Amino acid sequence: MAHGLWVTLGLWVACGLWVACGLWMTRGLWMTCGLWVACGLWVACGLWMTLGLWVACGLWVACGLWVACGLWVALGLWVACGLWVACGLWVALGLWVACGLWVALGLWVACGLWVALGLWVACGLWVVCGVWVGAGFWVWVGSVACGGRGAVTDLVPALVGPQFMVEPAEELGGYHALRRRVFVDEQGLFELHDRDERDEDPRTVVLVARSARGELLGGVRVGPAADGPDIGWWQGGRLVVDPAARGTLGIGPALVRAACAYAESAGALRFDATVQRRNEPMFRRLGWQPVRHVAVAGRPHTLMRWPMRRLAALAAATKNPLGELLDGMAPGGKGFVGDDGAPVPGSDLIAACDAILPSMVERDPDWAGWCAVLVNVNDLAAMGAAPVGLLNAVGARDAAHAARILGGLRRASAAYGIPILGGHTQLGVPAALSATALGRTDRPVPGGGGRPGQRVRLTADLGGGWRPGYGGRQWDSTSGRTPAELQRMQSFVGRARPAAAKDVSMAGVAGTLGMLAEASGCGALLDVARVPRPAAASAGDWLTCFPGFAMLTAGPLGDGDAGPAVTADCGELVPGRGVRLRWPDGEITGALEADVTGLGRAS
The missing domain is CATH 3.30.1330.10 (PurM-like, N-terminal domain)
Incomplete structure (x- = not known):
């Protein structure tokens, strides 16, 4: 449409007048030889007829579809007074309301725009297959206009669209085939295939979206980003949506959210994804943070990171209120704050x-x-x-x-x-x-005796296992130890004499390190890959659980024998505040952005 003129299928519309093939039409009627004719439609004596469609006395009959007195009956679907009844479901005003979006059986309504299987409705204008419909006139390829054979029943698929669910894939053939169709054939990102080493890693999990009929609509893969032990660094990738299902059902965002939830439940503390630049806005809307621009297969991409808040949430729940609650009490005495x-x-x-x-x-x-x-x-x-x-x-x-x-x-x-x-x-x-x-x-030994530049060590008993009923929260390493082993571990700090020490308890390893750093008037870096950890515990669980016996120390150690417990150099105290995580690739991510307790530095 330009300058108030609409052009579609050889028809011109201007100022309410239609012009086609030298014929004039006004008020929706074509006039020639005294007969009103429109694309094979004859109007005479008040009767309309077109390809089996009759209009007489206000009654419409088309392909078995009846319209009378505002009542529609089509394919077992009734419409009366704006209410739809189909398959025992009621839809008022033809709209479903879900998650704040009006959804009509696959039709989305948001910000005043309707989108249904490629059909757009905005400001009262319908666009179907590139054809415009306005002011109550429909021009639809294959419909009543232009001598086509379609009827109103052609809209039924748009009103009975599929719903979907996201689940781990049981077989990967369909997902891999869809990836090839999109990334190789459609986008040309890869020449022959897009498979890589992450596909061969048995720890990689594929999440797929399927319609109610079981059709594959899209998928995404998630899993550890590096070979070797899982240190809590996960990566998402190969997000793909079937071209026929794009844009209307929100499949891509749903897969991204499911991937985030899966990674967090698996104990990930860092979750990255390299996305095509044009998809960056969607990831931003979902809460992802851009890290830097990169190139993949010669195309512009953005490295994005999902903000993991598990460590901060634990500190907030267990320790953050202490400063305000204990204000004026000065617990511990001079030189001992939060010990x-x-x-x-x-x-x-x-x-x-x-x-x-x-x-x-x-x-x-x-x-x-x-x-x-x-x-x-x-x-x-x-x-x-x-x-x-x-x-x-x-x-x-x-x-x-x-x-x-x-x-x-x-x-x-x-x-x-x-x-x-x-x-x-x-x-x-x-x-x-x-x-x-x-x-x-x-x-x-004070908890606040550390200084920037001192190395941080974790001494922990890795024996035992999760206490039954407390998986991921309480590691029982003590109930199976002998009295001699327990007492040797208990005497470790007294013999080692570090500059600062704290017992790892409710706040977990990261939160306890934050408390030690806060009392020492500095911040801390924790090298995630160097933290001693049982094989049966994920990184996320281990850094947030009660570990049985675990001590964080700063500064040089004297006698470092802790019996069955192991000691590892896994970080350092640094200027600043809070705790950050350092990864094997040199990346540093946030864990605790500020002080943990608010009690301040030990004097």
């Missing part, structure tokens, strides 16, 4: 206190009792203190439940060589458990 234990003024005693999650006490009372001892002796160990005794407070619904809690306490106290000095027991109340431990050292 695992507190020096008792005027003595060589160190006091530590921990509470166990009530839900854990309720459902696993024996393990809760063991952990009440475990977490307290770990706190003492981080300060370099030898355990002296333990006090506990137990709440239980009845005596039988209290006995199971105390049974776990009794076993752990014997294993760690720390006597239970006393406590308090309350029956007939909701499950609860807390314990306070006392230890001795004349030279406590």
Whole structure:
């Protein structure tokens, strides 16, 4: 259309007048020889006839489709008063509402635009197969106009479009064939095929979108980005959508979101994708961040990164509120801020206190009792203190439940060589458990004694496995150890005498390192590939779980023998704030952007 003129299929429309083949049409009628004629359609005596379509007295009959008094009956589908009934489903005003988008059986309505199988509707104008329809006139190739044989029933497929779901692929032949059709035949990115080493990696997972009829609509692959052990660096790629399904169903964005969710659930801490430059806006809208421009197969691409927030979310849930909550209390005393234990003024005693999650006490009372001892002796160990005794407070619904809690306490106290000095027991109340431990050292090791430039080490017991019922959250490396092994690990910090030390607990490895760095007045870099980790734990799980026994230290170590635990140099303290992750390819990604507790630097 130009300057108010519409041109389609040899028809001109201007100022409400139609001109075709020397014939004039006004008000929708063609006039010649006293007869109104339009593309084989005759109008005489008030009757319209075209290819079996009759219009008389307000009744329409076309290819078995009846229209009378506003009622449509077509292929078992009824339309009355703007309501559609099809296959037992009601659709008001012909629109489905889902996720804030009006969807009419495969027809999308957003921002005032309707898109259905290549049919666009905007501002009251319909465009079908490159033909414009306006002011109530339809010009449709193969339809009533121009002598075609189609009828209104041709719209039914647009109103019965497929829905889809995303799932892991059981067979890959269709996905690989679709990739070849798009990346080789259509786009010419590759000459013969687009297969690479990631396709041969058994850890690579392909997610596919399929219609309700099982038709392959698109796919994407995700998996570890490098050979060797999975260190939490994942990569997505080969995102492809069938050309016939592009643009209307949101298949591409759905596959991208599914890939992100899959990578996070697999424990990834970094998720990258190299995307064609024209697809960058879509990834930005989905929350991805551009890293830099690159070239793939000689074509412009952008390296994009999905922001993994797992580490920051854990710190926010467990430690971020502490600064405000403890404002004015000055816990720990001079030189000790956010430490695992507190020096008792005027003595060589160190006091530590921990509470166990009530839900854990309720459902696993024996393990809760063991952990009440475990977490307290770990706190003492981080300060370099030898355990002296333990006090506990137990709440239980009845005596039988209290006995199971105390049974776990009794076993752990014997294993760690720390006597239970006393406590308090309350029956007939909701499950609860807390314990306070006392230890001795004349030279406590602070958590805030580190300085920029010092190396960071993790000493961890990698034995054992996930506690049943706590997969990905609690690593049980202690219940199977001998008393001699447990006590050797507990004395490690006292013998090694690092500049700073902290016990890894609720905040995980990354969060605990952030606390050590915050108290030391600096930031930290963690070399992900160098963190000692059990083979059965993903990187994401290991850096966020409670690991049984694990100590982070900064500065030189003296006696580094930690018994069955292993020690690895895996980072450094640096100027700044927060914690960042360093990867084998030299990339650095954010983990914790600011201080963890808000308690500040130890004086």
